[in-house]
Amino acid sequence: MQYTNDKAAVDALHQFYKDIKNEIGKVVIGQDEAVKSVLISILSNGHCLLVGVPGLAKTLLVQTVADVLDLNFNRIQFTPDLMPGDIIGSEILGEDRNFKFIKGPVFSNIVLADEINRTPPKTQAALLEAMQEKSVTAAGHKHILPKPFFVLATQNPIEQEGTYPLPEAQLDRFMFNVLLTYPTFQEELTIVKNSTGNNPVTLKKLINAEQIEYFQQLIRTIPVTDNVLEYAVKLTGKTRPGTPLATPEINQYVNWGAGPRASQFxxxxxxxxxxxxxxxxxxxxxxxxxxxxxxxxxIVRNYRAEAEGLSIEKIIKNLL
Incomplete structure (x- = not known):
């Protein structure tokens, strides 16, 4: 990809984003914020966690994004009996009496970890190395994952039975935690009209892996002024109870604040x-x-915040 300068490249990215969003909109009705967050996390080389009750098009959204971006896509359905080897792959004894590594579904550009909180921590941890190091280790050998690599995980709200809460360390690997909401009346009308008829939608492949890697590098070269940097770091600092920047509300209602990864993201x-x-x-x-x-x-709320019905979103809004 050749652009005369970075300014032209940013203009191209702006146009690509609009085209991609329009293309996804042919299949996924509404959920604009979720689509935007998924695309930002992909372009920032981060991972995204989509949280919502069943039937809100979480899986459809991820499949549509993979189609439009012309990337390899694998879906892993997380279940209580899923083993780490089912994700990363395993060594088998070949006919020549030597062990060879058979790659698991994690070897893909986009991995949809469907209902990630349905599987025990041991299996969730198998994804941790892949998300952080972009590689997996099996039988002492390191295997590099394809580039670009993203995990887009879906999670049903914890109240539902048979779920294992994601450990804090695993949650921290996700750049975004996106809440999907119910569609509006008009959006739901459109969804029902489109999905119960006989008009299949064909999606155009707008951007490939090489272009995405180029734009990921471009985003890192974008300059940031000192006051914006300071604002981001201060905002993260304010979430930590018992520290100089913490607000009275944070000290009163929060057990644990955000780490430095939040400032980077x-x-x-x-x-x-x-x-x-x-x-x-x-x-x-x-x-x-x-x-x-x-x-x-x-941000981890304490019991007092939960008892008084103070949501995480309200705490963040007050900080902003």
């Missing part, structure tokens, strides 16, 4: 948000636009 997400909005450098509004999805799963 706030800046990366703000850079990407600026680029897809057609801007050449992020401002404080761009940080605020991505803050809720980045901080939501990194």
């Amino acid at each position: 706030l800046i990366l997400g703000a850079k990407c948000h600026a680029a897809i909005s057609g801007k050449y450098s992020p401002d404080i509004e761009d940080v605020q636009a991505v803050a809720e999805a980045i901080l939501r799963h990194r």
Whole structure:
């Protein structure tokens, strides 16, 4: 991909984003914020956790994104009896009496970890190395995953039976935690009309793996002013109870705040948000636009907050 300069490349990314969003919109009705978050996390080389009750098109959204982006896609249905080898692959004894490694479904550009909280921690942990190191280790050998590599996980809300809460360390690997909401009346009318008729939709493949890698590098080169950097780091610092930046509300209602990874993601997400909005450098509004999805799963409320019905979203809004 050749652009005369970075400015032209950002303009191209802005246009690509609009085209991709329109193409996804042919299949996924509504859920604009979720689509935006998934695309930002892919362009920022992060992972995304989609949370919502069954039937809100979580899986459909991920499949549609993979189609439009012309990437390899594997879906892993997480169940209580799933083993780590079912994800990363395993060694088998070949006919030549030597062990060979058979790759598991994690060897793909986009991995949909469907209902990730249905499987025990041991199996969830098998994804951890893949998400962090972009590689897996089997029988002492390291295997590099294809580039680009993203995990898009779906999770039903914890209240449902037979689920294992994701450990904090695993949650922290996800750049975004996106809540999917019910469609509006008009959106649901359109969904029912489109999905119960006989008009199959064919999607155009708009962008490939090589182009995505190029844009991931481009986003890292976008300049950020000091005041935006300071705002992001201060925002993360404010979430930590018992520290100098913590607000009285945080000290009163929060057990645990966000770590430095949140600050990194706030800046990366703000850079990407600026680029897809057609801007050449992020401002404080761009940080605020991505803050809720980045901080939501990194702040742990205490019992008092739960008893008083104070939601994580309300705590974040007050910080902003």
